[in-house]
Amino acid sequence: MSDTHTGVPSVVAAPLPSPVPADEYEQCPVTDVLRRIGDKWTVLIVVLLGRRPYRFNELHRGIQGISQRMLTRTLRGLEEDGLVHREVFPTVPPAVEYRLTPLGESLLGPLSAVADWAVLHQDEITRSRLAAAVVTTSRS
Amino acid sequence: MSDTHTGVPSVVAAPLPSPVPADEYEQCPVTDVLRRIGDKWTVLIVVLLGRRPYRFNELHRGIQGISQRMLTRTLRGLEEDGLVHREVFPTVPPAVEYRLTPLGESLLGPLSAVADWAVLHQDEITRSRLAAAVVTTSRS
DNA sequence: CAGCATCCACGTTGATACTG
DNA sequence: CAGTATCAACGTGGATGCTG
Numbered sequence: 001m002s003d004t005h006t007g008v009p010s011v012v013a014a015p016l017p018s019p020v021p022a023d024e025y026e027q028c029p030v031t032d033v034l035r036r037i038g039d040k041w042t043v044l045i046v047v048l049l050g051r052r053p054y055r056f057n058e059l060h061r062g063i064q065g066i067s068q069r070m071l072t073r074t075l076r077g078l079e080e081d082g083l084v085h086r087e088v089f090p091t092v093p094p095a096v097e098y099r100l101t102p103l104g105e106s107l108l109g110p111l112s113a114v115a116d117w118a119v120l121h122q123d124e125i126t127r128s129r130l131a132a133a134v135v136t137t138s139r140s
Numbered sequence: 141m142s143d144t145h146t147g148v149p150s151v152v153a154a155p156l157p158s159p160v161p162a163d164e165y166e167q168c169p170v171t172d173v174l175r176r177i178g179d180k181w182t183v184l185i186v187v188l189l190g191r192r193p194y195r196f197n198e199l200h201r202g203i204q205g206i207s208q209r210m211l212t213r214t215l216r217g218l219e220e221d222g223l224v225h226r227e228v229f230p231t232v233p234p235a236v237e238y239r240l241t242p243l244g245e246s247l248l249g250p251l252s253a254v255a256d257w258a259v260l261h262q263d264e265i266t267r268s269r270l271a272a273a274v275v276t277t278s279r280s
Numbered sequence: 281c282a283g284c285a286t287c288c289a290c291g292t293t294g295a296t297a298c299t300g
Numbered sequence: 301c302a303g304t305a306t307c308a309a310c311g312t313g314g315a316t317g318c319t320g
Contacts, residue, residue, distance in 0.1 A: 011259050012187050012252035020184065022205030029262035030255045031183060037254075038178010040313070043171060044160065047152050056282050065162030067314055072283065082268030093281040094320085103264055106257070112152035113253035114177075115170045117246070119151050122169035124243055128222030180293070196302050207294055212303065233301040234300085 036081070041066055041074045043111065046100070049084060050108050053099035083107060176221065181206055181214045183251065186240070189224060190248050193239035223247060 011030070025031065037043050044063060048054060054062065060071055075098055078084035083104035089095040100108075151170070165171065177183050184203060188194060194202065200211055215238060218224035223244035229235040240248075 010252060011255045012190065012248055016188065016191075018188075019202050019204050020188075025184065025203075025205060028184075029265075030258045031180070032262075033258035033265075034174075034178045034183055034254065035180070036178075038174045038176075040171070040175070043174055044165065044168075048156065048158075048160075050152065051156075060282090062159050063165075064159050065165060068283075069285095069315085070313060073313090080269050080272040081265050088282095091281095094283090096282060103261060103268075106261070108152055110253040110257040112150060113250040114174065115151045117250040118170045118173035121243060121246070122172075125169075125173075125221050128243075129220050132220040200302090207296095208303075209295085209305095210293065213293090228302095231301095234303090236302060 036077065037107075037111070039074070041070055042078065043115075045071075045074055045078065046083065046104065046107065046111065049098060049100045050105065053097050056096050056098070059098065078104070176217065177247075177251070179214070181210055182218065183255075185211075185214055185218065186223065186244060186247065186251065189238060189240045190245065193237050196236050196238070199238065218244070 017024075037046075041063070045059065048059065048062060056071070056075075059075075060066065060068060063071070075084060075086070079086050082101055085099050085101050085104075087097045087099070089097065157164075177186075181203070185199065188199065188202060196211070196215075199215075200206065200208060203211070215224060215226070219226050222241055225239050225241050227237045227239070229237065
């Protein structure tokens with residue numbers, strides 16, 4: 001029963017204590033990871049780095065709308081988690097290269113499962129939201 | 141090449157425009173979905189509802205630490221997106237049952253891909269964070 | 281080039297009290 | 301039972317200016 005997609009999943013289908021204890025949930029690894037990749041830029045950066053290594057300003061130019069601050073913060077977060085490797089070349093001016101670690105690359109697969117689901121069902125979700133909005137408005 | 145896990149993924153591996161346009165990214169369906177399931181309670185609720193239908197206070201009791209407000213908001217969000225169906229039984233006192241829609245159930249698979257990854261690598265991530273924390277502290 | 285420091289706006293989450 | 305309303309606290313994200 002260790003599947004992927006067909007049949008029922010493993011961890012998600014695993015028996016949960018009920019009630020779910022607050023203490024344990026606060027440090028749930030699944031929630032922890034999801035909140036990280038659920039932030040605004042992480043996934044995009046991971047996907048870009050999944051294609052090839054990038055330098056800092058190369059990423060900055062490559063991602064319209066991201067601020068220098070958020071690019072730095074996101075990369076630092078990924079580095080702390082061991083998903084991204086940061087290499088400094090002591091040249092003048094300095095060059096810093098970012099690349100996925102093996103751990104980071106191992107996230108690409110699971111990530112794409114959710115990404116593909118999102119792309120596949122985006123219309124359905126959009127229609128559902130529009131329908132809900134109509135109901136809400138007509139009730140006002 | 142429409143895989144799941146082995147080989148390189150589909151959407152994630154798809155060519156991205158570079159630079160990634162800010163306008164398009166703002167409404168990227170992948171980011172959109174990830175930000176939703178990246179909130180504090182959504183995944184836990186989806187997983188619980190994946191096991192069986194729940195009534196409101198049953199969920200409230202089942203999830204320690206969630207406020208009534210957040211339970212309502214999260215369920216409303218899931219309902220708007222068409223992942224959860226809300227059925228009101230006009231009894232006295234009222235009973236409201238929540239269950240996953242087929243769309244909601246279809247998310248369980250992709251979700252577990254990430255969840256399993258998180259569980260599998262949680263130690264590695266924790267160690268990486270600890271190591272980073274040590275470096276940071278010793279640099280102060 | 282590749283950042284860090286500061287300040288600020290906003291969205292999310294939570295506590296509390298009240299209701300059909 | 302299953303919510304809504306209000307207020308407060310916090311974290312995330314962004315603008316701007318400065319630096320090795």
